[in-house]
Amino acid sequence: MNNKRSPLREISQVFNDWVGRLSPKKQDTDISEEGNKNLHSSILKDANSDAVFIGWQKTTSGDAFPLYNITAKDHPHYLSTVSEQTLRKMNIKIPPTTPFEDT
DSSP, X not given: OOOOOOHHHHHHHHHXXXXXXXXXXXXXXXXXXXXXXXXXXXXXXXXXXXXXXXXXXXXXXXXXXXXXXXXXXXXXXXXXXXXXXXXXXTTOOOOOOOOOOOO
């Protein structure tokens, strides 16, 4: 039996860690079915926007900026994660954003 870790498993762990850091609420970074439900319920939606707020990204200097996913299926950047500045450049309405809470 091969004890080597698969590249897909390693990528999955990196993704799970990344999602855990972006989440507005503390939650288990293991993306199980229940974890997915919790993550999606914490995303703020606006019917008039082509994006959703997904969380905050801290910089190495300690500042934080909001991140959004583009949700318009016909947009060339569909499901891309972008900053508020990028949404403005693309003329996409900024959706509701939760205040940053440093933990």
